[in-house]
Amino acid sequence: xxxxxxxxxxxxxxxxxxxxxxxxxxxxxxxxxxxxxxxxxxxxxxxxxxxxxxxxxxxxxxxxxxxxxxxxxxxxxxxxxxxxxxxxxxxxxxxxxxxxxxxxxxxxxxxxxxxxxxxxxxxxxxxxxxxxxxxxxxxxxxxxxxxxxxxxxxxxxxxxxxxxxxxxxxxxxxxxxxxxxxxxxxxxxxxxxxxxxxxxxxxxxxxxxxxxxxxxxxxxxxxxxxxxxxxxxxxxxxxxxxxxxxxxxxxxxxxxxxxxxxxxxxxxxxxxxxxxxxxxxxxxxxxxxxxxxxxxxxxxxxxxxxxxxxxxxxxxxxxxxxxxxxxxxxxxxxxxxxxxxxxxxxxxxxxxxxxxxxxxxxxxxxxxxxxxxxxxxxxxxxxxxxxxxxxxxxxxxxxxxxxxxxxxxxxxxxxxxxxxxxxxxxxxxxxxxxxxxxxxxxxxxxxxxxxxxxxxxxxxxx
RNA sequence: UCCCGGGUAGCUCAGCCGGCAGAGCGGGUGGCUGUUAACCACUUAGUCGGGGGUUCGAAUCCCUCCCCGGGAGCCA
Numbered sequence: 001x002x003x004x005x006x007x008x009x010x011x012x013x014x015x016x017x018x019x020x021x022x023x024x025x026x027x028x029x030x031x032x033x034x035x036x037x038x039x040x041x042x043x044x045x046x047x048x049x050x051x052x053x054x055x056x057x058x059x060x061x062x063x064x065x066x067x068x069x070x071x072x073x074x075x076x077x078x079x080x081x082x083x084x085x086x087x088x089x090x091x092x093x094x095x096x097x098x099x100x101x102x103x104x105x106x107x108x109x110x111x112x113x114x115x116x117x118x119x120x121x122x123x124x125x126x127x128x129x130x131x132x133x134x135x136x137x138x139x140x141x142x143x144x145x146x147x148x149x150x151x152x153x154x155x156x157x158x159x160x161x162x163x164x165x166x167x168x169x170x171x172x173x174x175x176x177x178x179x180x181x182x183x184x185x186x187x188x189x190x191x192x193x194x195x196x197x198x199x200x201x202x203x204x205x206x207x208x209x210x211x212x213x214x215x216x217x218x219x220x221x222x223x224x225x226x227x228x229x230x231x232x233x234x235x236x237x238x239x240x241x242x243x244x245x246x247x248x249x250x251x252x253x254x255x256x257x258x259x260x261x262x263x264x265x266x267x268x269x270x271x272x273x274x275x276x277x278x279x280x281x282x283x284x285x286x287x288x289x290x291x292x293x294x295x296x297x298x299x300x301x302x303x304x305x306x307x308x309x310x311x312x313x314x315x316x317x318x319x320x321x322x323x324x325x326x327x328x329x330x331x332x333x334x335x336x337x338x339x340x341x342x343x344x345x346x347x348x349x350x351x352x353x354x355x356x357x358x359x360x361x362x363x364x365x366x367x368x369x370x371x372x373x374x375x376x377x378x379x380x381x382x383x384x385x386x387x388x389x390x391x392x393x394x395x396x397x398x399x400x401x402x403x404x405x406x407x408x409x410x411x412x413x414x415x416x417x418x419x420x421x422x423x424x425x426x427x428x429x430x431x432x433x434x435x436x437x438x439x440x441x442x443x444x445x446x447x448x449x450x451x452x453x454x455x456x457x458x459x460x461x462x
Numbered sequence: 463u464c465c466c467g468g469g470u471a472g473c474u475c476a477g478c479c480g481g482c483a484g485a486g487c488g489g490g491u492g493g494c495u496g497u498u499a500a501c502c503a504c505u506u507a508g509u510c511g512g513g514g515g516u517u518c519g520a521a522u523c524c525c526u527c528c529c530c531g532g533g534a535g536c537c538a
Binding site: 026027029031032033034035036038049051067080081082083084085102103104105106108109110111112113115116118119171206207228230232233234235236237238239240243244245324334335336377384385386387388431432433434435436437445446457458 | 463472473474487488489490493494495496497498499500501529530531532533534535536537538
């Protein structure tokens with residue numbers, strides 16, 4: 001089955017070309033004597049219009065050729081006299097490969113709500129919206145690899161099943177095989193982890209950071225890119241139980257190095273999306289009013305604003321706006337604070353640095369003031385935090401003190417402390433939430449609409 | 463987990479101070495010689511989220527459970 005996808009036909013085809021095309025029927029408009037069929041194959045935002053004239057064998061197939069059916073067509077490409085498309089296919093062959101009962105097929109010609117499409121997750125990629133979102137998601141993922149590979153970073157594959165339970169990034173999913181052993185009752189669920197598969201408790205990873213650190217302390221510049229899992233009972237439009245994260249980790253690097261890396265990476269991604277996904281962005285902006293192509297392009301061309309946490313608190317305190325929770329040094333920024341800073345004050349991505357030591361994890365490097373750590377978050381309008389990172393504490397004694405204060409046991413982290421015992425060096429990294437970035441660039445308000453199979457509390461279809 | 467809002471035809475919704483179950487879209491049939499979410503006519507379509515209660519009578523009022531959405535917290 002030799003195929004030419006519609007994006008290629010439209011980009012490289014010439015009037016007069018004889019072509020075969022495959023796709024799914026989006027709409028069919030039948031008039032006396034001829035019919036129009038709009039065909040989509042997901043290869044781009046564009047569709048191909050088939051013109052089926054009476055008297056052809058193609059015309060005899062029209063009755064079976066309903067919305068949603070899979071078809072093959074063969075004909076001559078020609079310039080379209082109608083508006084809305086440059087080319088159309090003068091189709092003289094039409095074969096319905098897979099029929100679709102129009103009475104039952106859930107997707108109509110008309111637009112659907114995102115809530116309804118979420119209920120038919122297996123069919124929603126056929127919609128214009130989800131086609132656009134998943135193409136952009138792919139472009140971003142590919143571009144992340146390209147950017148980091150070009151800079152000499154090694155993609156390292158850190159484990160999905162892990163024994164680390166102390167990263168402080170929320171509740172973990174347990175991995176077990178013996179849950180049927182309900183008479184053994186020393187842990188909730190009735191199993192004894194020492195008798196279970198790994199001989200000790202295991203979890204799905206909440207972050208590849210700690211493992212990326214030991215790889216960076218040998219290979220210098222590395223990154224992880226894979227799924228991570230949080231068992232938090234959070235029900236929001238910005239949280240998933242399973243999401244994808246990119247975590248670069250650099251040795252012999254400080255906080256400024258990774259701030260620069262984060263900004264360069266984001267600006268590269270903005271410019272790539274603007275250059276290669278213009279039609280998708282235009283479509284999504286038209287319907288969801290998230291971010292326009294012009295805005296993405298201009299974001300890629302200017303440097304991000306950078307502000308310390310302390311100055312951000314000052315900015316919030318000086319504002320005339322009434323917050324539900326007044327900004328107070330020592331407390332984490334609330335959603336309303338992040339929104340105010342990114343949407344009202346700075347109107348774009350914002351890098352906030354040097355957070356109070358008490359609200360950040362033990363591994364972040366203590367600053368000389370004793371009150372803050374070398375941390376950085378990148379906040380964007382509408383979505384909030386898309387990147388969180390820090391310089392890591394490389395000084396053994398200070399790290400051990402932080403662990404004691406945080407109540408983190410050393411027992412299972414001797415390997416982590418070894419990195420500080422043998423050839424310790426300044427290093428730093430960050431985590432980029434892929435779905436949140438895709439949200440920002442697509443304007444999807446709900447994070448469940450930027451991943452094919454969203455997982456959330458009580459939600460695991462397919 | 464908490465606070466709001468919602469659940470009525472395949473979809474989007476109206477009806478809600480109790481009294482015959484509605485519209486638009488979609489689907490079907492017919493018409494139309496260039497459509498673009500085509501257009502015109504006709505037609506099809508219901509466990510009013512589940513359970514319980516009040517009442518002569520409940521989509522409508524009360525209780526309860528479930529599900530969905532928005533916001534908050536946690537974070538990416």
